[in-house]
Amino acid sequence: MNNNELPLWEVFIQPKTGAQFQHCGSVHAADKEMALQNARDLYTRRQEGTCIWVVKAEHIISSNPDDSESFFDPADDKVYRYPTFFKVSKKAKGL
């Protein structure tokens, strides 16, 4: 079997129940079941997770680095989008 023929899958692990899934790497696999098993063998050997997601890499839509200026720079001068921009009223207790 030629490794190049096997599709790439991205692996997401949930460290504990209720936590967010985190991207942890990728595996090669021919189908869903193999992708899950390979991910389990590669990324959960040391009890790293309680649940695994695998997604075919081709199904992930990525932004293009060439677009980063138009995508991300406009947020540069909008400090009011950080909660720390605002003064907290002294009357507000328990924040």
Next chain:
Amino acid sequence: MADSTLYKYVLSLGDDALVSAQRLAQWTYKAPFLEEDIALSNISLDLFGRANLYLEYAAELKGGNTTADHLAFKRNERQFTNLLICEHPNGNFADTNVRNLFLDTFHKLFLEKLVESKDKQLAAIAEKARKENSYHFRHSSSWVIRLGDGTKESNSKVQTALNNLWMFTGELFEMNKVDLEMSSQKIGVDREALKPQWKSIITDVLTEATLNIPEDVFMTSGGRDGIHTEHLGHLLSDMQYLQRAYPNAAW
């Protein structure tokens, strides 16, 4: 003092695990692709862990200065009591997965019974091994289905593997004196009774894989009596090399 029946029983289970583990470890760095290399090595390590538990218990039963290492590295071929299927060479990837499927399916049923053993130690080992084995079964059965229901070439390779290995499956269900005594004391498992279920699981997997169940053939055996195929000696010489070349080497 003659070896106790329980010792012989535990030793044979340990030998099955140890020889299977060593055999499977021979895939390390040679598997078809990286992920599968890690998967097979992982399974091999699980089996080494299982072997260690059985052999440590066997060493304790044997008493004296016997250790698990002693049992693994200082017995010769005739003293090993593993089933012949465990020592069978890896062959191609289909051969290995068929052998794993036969063994994993057997252990699925065997360990389910062994957890009820009156011997607490054996029951505890079985409980741990049972979980690992259900993953091993998932791995081997999904590969047999994938290869069987794959291309014409993969189907023919896995069918050939099935036909070649079928003659080693009879031994899985043989009951020798040790098995009979342990089973009657509710310490061991009635292997013979597992056969119908084993065959039904294998049939289900092979049907899904569009493969044919091999016809019944002459079944070979002898492993439990230390009568092995020529393959075990080679495997042991590799595994035992260090202790043979440098006796009692430790680190």
